Amino acid sequence: MNVQVRSAAIAVACAVVLAIAIPGPVHAATIAVPADQPTIQAAVDAAQPGDVIAVDAGTYHEHVVIAGRKAGIAIVAADPWVGTPVIQSDGRGFDVVRIYRVDDVSLDQLEVRGGNGGVRLYGARGAFLAGIAVRDCNEGVWVSGGADNFVSGATIDGARTGRGIRIDSSPGMVVEDTVVTNSYREGIRAQNAPGLDLNDNHVSGSRGGDGILVAYAAGGNVETNTSSGNYGSGLRIRNAPGALIAENTADGNRHYGVRVEHSSPIATASDLTDADNTAADNLIGDFRVLP
Secondary structure (H helix, E strand, C coil): CCHHHHHHHHHHHHHHHHHHHCCCCCCCCEEEECCCCCCHHHHHHHCCCCCEEEECCEEEECCEEEECCCCCCEEEECCCCCCCEEEECCCCCCCCEEEECCECCEEECCEEECCCEEEEEECCECCEEECCEEECCCEEEEEECCECCEEECCEEECCCCCCCEEEECCCCCEEECCEEECCCCCCEEEECCCCCEEECCEEECCCCCCCEEEECCCCCEEECCEEECCCCCCEEEECCCCCEEECCEEECCCCEEEEEECCCCCCCHHHHHHCCCEEECCCCEEEEEEC
16 A cells, blocks of 8 residues: 555544544534623623524623633624614723633724723633724724734724724734724734735824834735825834735825835835825825835
8 A cells, every 4th residue: 555545544533533523513502682681791691602692672781801721702783773782881991802822802893981091801812803882992993912803894983082093912813804093092903913914904183193003014915905084104114024005095194105114025115006005185194115
């Protein structure tokens, strides 16, 4: 028996053994709020890994902590056509939703209001935030550590003291199709985030910083974003070698439109315009590149 045939035979044998040895999948339960549990936190406490928490429309005055053995749970709007569930800060200054070292948690079609952090991911991996709205929190979505988290279709408005989206030391982060407005600092700030992927986001009205700031994020993609009317530059990239910066639009910012520093191979403004980045009506200048 040659090596390739022998390897294939071993693989088939292993698959048969695993199919016999491993029991069938456990079906996830659905926990309804408030029908089954009166609060979202009570539902989280009762949930097993992989369960779905379906929340009726209404306002829930609480802060929600997802920690421990809760991998794969999802908190979703029970019927988004009827109305969006709102998780309103209970006034104690905590993060409204905190995901602490739990993998593969999903939030879908929820609104979060009024806390320190709207949604805080700490050491989480594989989180999926889809269609959420975060309003009037100190920081909107705050990601610390972990890896491979995903934000899609979010609306983040009025971060009171910080950023709309803040990413710290979290590789493989994806942010797409998100609208960020009226942040006190940057609309989106990603630092120490290699492999970052920012695409089709729309940032405006940052009152004390750049629209989008990316620093120390080697090998990432920053594509098809728009950033306008911000206090600093529309798009600022620092120390991000190998990043693809393409098809972005930055208009009407108080500093530069697109500012790129120490991010080879980008060496001149022509490298940006050749990649179909556009900028106009920015106060200091449209493009600024420091090799």
